[in-house]
Amino acid sequence: MFEDLRFPVIAAPMAGGPTTPELVAAVTAAGGFGFLAGGYLSADTLSDRIAKTAELTGEPFGVNLFVPGGAAEADLGAHIERWRAEAERHGVEPGEPRWDDDAYAAKLDVVLERKVPVVSFTFGTPSPEDVERLHANGSSVVVTVTGPAEADQAVAVGADALVVQGFEAGAHRGLFADEPGAEGGGAQYGVLSLLRLVSARTALPLVATGGLVHGADIAAVLAAGAVAAQLGTAFLRADEAGTQPAHRQALADGGRPTAFTRAFSGRPARSLVNRVVADFSATAPSAYPEVNNLTKPIRAAAGKAGDPEIMSLYAGQTYELAGSGPAASIVERLQTEAREAATRLSRLR
Numbered sequence: 001m002f003e004d005l006r007f008p009v010i011a012a013p014m015a016g017g018p019t020t021p022e023l024v025a026a027v028t029a030a031g032g033f034g035f036l037a038g039g040y041l042s043a044d045t046l047s048d049r050i051a052k053t054a055e056l057t058g059e060p061f062g063v064n065l066f067v068p069g070g071a072a073e074a075d076l077g078a079h080i081e082r083w084r085a086e087a088e089r090h091g092v093e094p095g096e097p098r099w100d101d102d103a104y105a106a107k108l109d110v111v112l113e114r115k116v117p118v119v120s121f122t123f124g125t126p127s128p129e130d131v132e133r134l135h136a137n138g139s140s141v142v143v144t145v146t147g148p149a150e151a152d153q154a155v156a157v158g159a160d161a162l163v164v165q166g167f168e169a170g171a172h173r174g175l176f177a178d179e180p181g182a183e184g185g186g187a188q189y190g191v192l193s194l195l196r197l198v199s200a201r202t203a204l205p206l207v208a209t210g211g212l213v214h215g216a217d218i219a220a221v222l223a224a225g226a227v228a229a230q231l232g233t234a235f236l237r238a239d240e241a242g243t244q245p246a247h248r249q250a251l252a253d254g255g256r257p258t259a260f261t262r263a264f265s266g267r268p269a270r271s272l273v274n275r276v277v278a279d280f281s282a283t284a285p286s287a288y289p290e291v292n293n294l295t296k297p298i299r300a301a302a303g304k305a306g307d308p309e310i311m312s313l314y315a316g317q318t319y320e321l322a323g324s325g326p327a328a329s330i331v332e333r334l335q336t337e338a339r340e341a342a343t344r345l346s347r348l349r
Helices: 021-029 043-056 077-089 106-115 127-136 148-157 192-198 213-225 245-253 277-284 290-305 327-348
Strands: 009-011 033-037 062-066 118-122 140-145 161-163 207-209 230-233 259-263 267-272
Touching: 009 021, 009 327, 021 033, 021 043, 021 062, 021 327, 033 043, 033 118, 043 106, 062 106, 077 277, 077 290, 106 127, 127 140, 148 161, 148 192, 161 192, 192 207, 192 213, 213 230, 213 327, 245 290, 259 277
Parallel strands: 009 033, 009 230, 033 062, 062 118, 118 140, 140 161, 161 207, 207 230
Antiparallel strands: 259 267
């Protein structure tokens, strides 16, 4: 699946805009692999993006889907009021804080109809029945895990490979369950530690992700047992990415720390620290997707207005080291750096 890539780098599925068909196609053309983000999209839009990507590249690519959870039990009242004030500042109405399943079943039908060769899942595992449907259709199944116990669950349902996500990663942690009282939603493992723990439990191919922006990072996770490295933040400022201008500028400016917050979506996600992260995080409820639906139109308005203080500026811990330019040039730089790192490993001979 990933072992035969010309260069073992994967463009992560970044939902909400950054991942585009053009980005997936460009990384694929450069010898890597790309995932389209299915999260937040309607089934029809996802189908259109799959078709567009297929037009741009004749190579295989993947699609990522969010596994739906249950409705929130937390009280959202105070959080709703705080966001209502931000909505008024931008002249929009807050979204309805409702539960939905992100059109999961319909989008699963889309990837089956389109015969997507690799389908990955975040926030949980697909059912064994869905895994069987995908396998029967010729698709490989990949599950994102953030801890050893989640890896065991993914293996049990028949996953073909695992994306091992360290706490360094930007945007949402792929936690199967968000523990409201835990910072970051649960146990936090660095990507190298988690690779070693998971590889001791399963022989499935492992893809490493979390704070990887340099070719030496890719060499490091390959040495630790991964078959490929999945990078998101490294491509946020790629020319082909759909990252909003204010988000791009904040990444380029640097200087902001990153932190986990539930303030934007109701699930722990690593973001650059802005006013919302600083002021809302301590009391933000564990309530996904209700909070995400509440804040979505407000964040969209902030993006149009170029207001980074209430946007979800998702990024990994090492975002300041990521570059910009065409995706092909980013991949080329990563290749050069990875080869230089591999040369340094010759000291071990």
